[in-house]
Amino acid sequence: MSRQAVDLQKAIIAVDLGGTNVRVAAFLADGRLLNWQDQPIQAHKGPEHGLTLIFESIEKVLIESQLPLQAIGVGSTGPLDRRRGCIQNPYTLPGWADVDIISPLKSKYQVPVAFENDADAAALGEAWMGAGRGVERLMMVTIGTGIGTGFVLNGKIYRGVESEHPEGGHILIDLNGPACYCGARGCWESLVSGPAIANFARQQTLVHSGYLFNQTQGAAEKITAAMIFAGDQAGDELCVQMVDRAGRYIGLGLVSLMMMLLPDCIVLGGGVMRSFERLKPRIEEVIARHAVIIPALKVGLQPAQLDQQAGIYGASRAAINLLEELLA
Amino acid sequence: MSRQAVDLQKAIIAVDLGGTNVRVAAFLADGRLLNWQDQPIQAHKGPEHGLTLIFESIEKVLIESQLPLQAIGVGSTGPLDRRRGCIQNPYTLPGWADVDIISPLKSKYQVPVAFENDADAAALGEAWMGAGRGVERLMMVTIGTGIGTGFVLNGKIYRGVESEHPEGGHILIDLNGPACYCGARGCWESLVSGPAIANFARQQTLVHSGYLFNQTQGAAEKITAAMIFAGDQAGDELCVQMVDRAGRYIGLGLVSLMMMLLPDCIVLGGGVMRSFERLKPRIEEVIARHAVIIPALKVGLQPAQLDQQAGIYGASRAAINLLEELLA
Numbered sequence: 001m002s003r004q005a006v007d008l009q010k011a012i013i014a015v016d017l018g019g020t021n022v023r024v025a026a027f028l029a030d031g032r033l034l035n036w037q038d039q040p041i042q043a044h045k046g047p048e049h050g051l052t053l054i055f056e057s058i059e060k061v062l063i064e065s066q067l068p069l070q071a072i073g074v075g076s077t078g079p080l081d082r083r084r085g086c087i088q089n090p091y092t093l094p095g096w097a098d099v100d101i102i103s104p105l106k107s108k109y110q111v112p113v114a115f116e117n118d119a120d121a122a123a124l125g126e127a128w129m130g131a132g133r134g135v136e137r138l139m140m141v142t143i144g145t146g147i148g149t150g151f152v153l154n155g156k157i158y159r160g161v162e163s164e165h166p167e168g169g170h171i172l173i174d175l176n177g178p179a180c181y182c183g184a185r186g187c188w189e190s191l192v193s194g195p196a197i198a199n200f201a202r203q204q205t206l207v208h209s210g211y212l213f214n215q216t217q218g219a220a221e222k223i224t225a226a227m228i229f230a231g232d233q234a235g236d237e238l239c240v241q242m243v244d245r246a247g248r249y250i251g252l253g254l255v256s257l258m259m260m261l262l263p264d265c266i267v268l269g270g271g272v273m274r275s276f277e278r279l280k281p282r283i284e285e286v287i288a289r290h291a292v293i294i295p296a297l298k299v300g301l302q303p304a305q306l307d308q309q310a311g312i313y314g315a316s317r318a319a320i321n322l323l324e325e326l327l328a
Numbered sequence: 329m330s331r332q333a334v335d336l337q338k339a340i341i342a343v344d345l346g347g348t349n350v351r352v353a354a355f356l357a358d359g360r361l362l363n364w365q366d367q368p369i370q371a372h373k374g375p376e377h378g379l380t381l382i383f384e385s386i387e388k389v390l391i392e393s394q395l396p397l398q399a400i401g402v403g404s405t406g407p408l409d410r411r412r413g414c415i416q417n418p419y420t421l422p423g424w425a426d427v428d429i430i431s432p433l434k435s436k437y438q439v440p441v442a443f444e445n446d447a448d449a450a451a452l453g454e455a456w457m458g459a460g461r462g463v464e465r466l467m468m469v470t471i472g473t474g475i476g477t478g479f480v481l482n483g484k485i486y487r488g489v490e491s492e493h494p495e496g497g498h499i500l501i502d503l504n505g506p507a508c509y510c511g512a513r514g515c516w517e518s519l520v521s522g523p524a525i526a527n528f529a530r531q532q533t534l535v536h537s538g539y540l541f542n543q544t545q546g547a548a549e550k551i552t553a554a555m556i557f558a559g560d561q562a563g564d565e566l567c568v569q570m571v572d573r574a575g576r577y578i579g580l581g582l583v584s585l586m587m588m589l590l591p592d593c594i595v596l597g598g599g600v601m602r603s604f605e606r607l608k609p610r611i612e613e614v615i616a617r618h619a620v621i622i623p624a625l626k627v628g629l630q631p632a633q634l635d636q637q638a639g640i641y642g643a644s645r646a647a648i649n650l651l652e653e654l655l656a
Contacts (some may be wrong), residue, residue, distance in 0.1 A: 159588075160589060166587060181621070183621070221572050255500060259497075260499055264489045292509075292510060292511040295492050296494070298489045
């Protein structure tokens with residue numbers, strides 16, 4: 001490719017592939033979102049069906065944009081094998097393992113295709129057009145079904161050895177905590193992901209009346225994290241305690257992140273962090289108490305701004321970064 | 329300064345300033361150590377006395393080198409205020425706080441002076457001429473009186489917000505662990521620094537006979553980490569258990585580092601890690617069990633190679649990096 005700049009008159013296609021939905025968008029390189037669409041991926045129908053859906057969506061948003069295509073970025077639920085273009089997640093996308101989904105895009109559109117883990121894509125999206133704009137060292141922590149981290153350094157995704165994606169959601173917090181599939185006990189995700197919050201409540205609740213008991217008619221297995229946050233809003237004492245506890249554990253994980261990396265800003269996203277304002281005082285309390293030897297107060301704490309769109313913004317920015325590398 | 333390369337015919341002076349000794353060396357930019365000397369800093373005599381000692385040492389190694397000077401690098405026990413050139417450590421260098429030790433060097437020698445935390449300097453030294461040569465992402469962990477971390481990314485020291493030094497030795501490991509001056513309970517340093525290892529033994533030992541009891545005539549306060557490692561070598565059961573425990577906690581901290589950053593290589597230095605070969609199987613066991621979702625086996629574990637010289641190598645490399653920045 002000859003030496004030239006990223007083209008502001010050509011489209012970038014962004015794909016955000018989750019276990020449930022796939023979102024496809026057309027962007028300009030200056031960050032303008034031109035149009036997008038979202039549809040169920042129907043993961044059980046397999047990767048061939050999924051790829052057909054993705055191709056159809058791309059055609060649609062591209063035609064609407066009325067622009068020629070210059071690059072594609074794909075953000076996907078991981079773990080990924082980025083070199084081979086495969087998603088290795090038997091739980092959310094069974095049957096997709098070892099299927100190269102990147103080469104078909106490259107060969108059909110004849111443009112560079114970037115491929116990133118969704119936590120990294122979200123971080124890149126927030127760094128580009130969200131809560132972390134202009135920040136040199138941005139850590140994004142997504143707390144939802146799991147806890148994912150993405151570290152963006154000078155506008156580029158930080159990668160580990162052999163370009164592998166680190167899993168900062170599994171740093172250790174409490175050796176006496178619950179067992180996690182990561183191999184540890186009491187890692188961050190095992191303590192305060194959405195399911196972990198609900199799980200803890202399930203163990204507490206049967207002996208109580210109150211909000212959760214009433215909502216579930218005592219069937220503890222029906223408790224969700226969202227229900228606990230709703231109970232907290234309603235002033236239920238047990239729910240208030242559990243949300244305070246969640247804030248405390250979120251804060252403890254952030255203490256370790258700060259000790260390790262002292263980023264300029266930590267952006268907090270995901271379902272649990274929709275309650276950012278509620279959790280913030282608890283989180284700040286823990287940080288103030290536990291991180292006295294580092295300038296923790298210089299580390300900004302921000303709620304994510306792009307919400308569900310972080311993935312497509314990030315996938316788009318990943319495509320631009322790839323173009324810039326190729327053009328350099 | 330005009331655009332030119334770092335001069336291979338001029339000396340770089342490296343200063344490694346600790347609470348007990350100051351080491352001064354002359355280097356060539358290709359990493360050759362020309363000569364060095366080490367003397368007690370006599371910290372209680374204050375910074376003026378200390379600076380005189382440093383100036384005398386510099387004169388001596390510089391004359392011996394028979395080369396003109398092009399830059400100075402200082403690595404020092406922290407915390408530092410790098411902008412103001414001050415050491416803010418009331419314990420190891422009392423009376424030095426708020427005294428600018430960098431400006432006198434600049435004004436006397438009229439060359440650029442780099443100033444780095446000792447953990448960062450050691451990491452840079454190992455990355456340049458030690459166990460981490462050629463590594464893209466090098467984490468150095470120094471386990472001695474405390475636990476210090478230095479992260480070298482593409483040959484440059486990683487810095488946190490406003491260029492502050494992160495304190496990876498204080499990541500959380502066990503909420504039920506000992507209280508630490510960092511504000512937390514059960515941070516890494518509180519569990520497995522040299523003093524932490526000794527402290528744990530002091531609490532176990534009075535009810536035992538055996539190696540430690542015999543060495544101290546039952547005066548538990550005399551137990552040191554070195555004594556425990558010696559007892560382990562001698563086959564004392566309690567000491568063996570405590571060294572195994574130390575290996576386990578070292579491993580747990582490394583699990584969190586790997587989850588967060590997946591470096592290519594972790595270099596382990598400091599007094600405790602002189603027993604690298606003894607601790608290695610315990611450390612590897614913990615990593616293999618706890619870090620199953622990341623490619624932890626790709627992360628190399630290496631003993632430090634430069635030992636007590638890591639600081640001067642790193643200070644020298646910091647001076648070269650500063651020269652390169654200024655010449656760029």
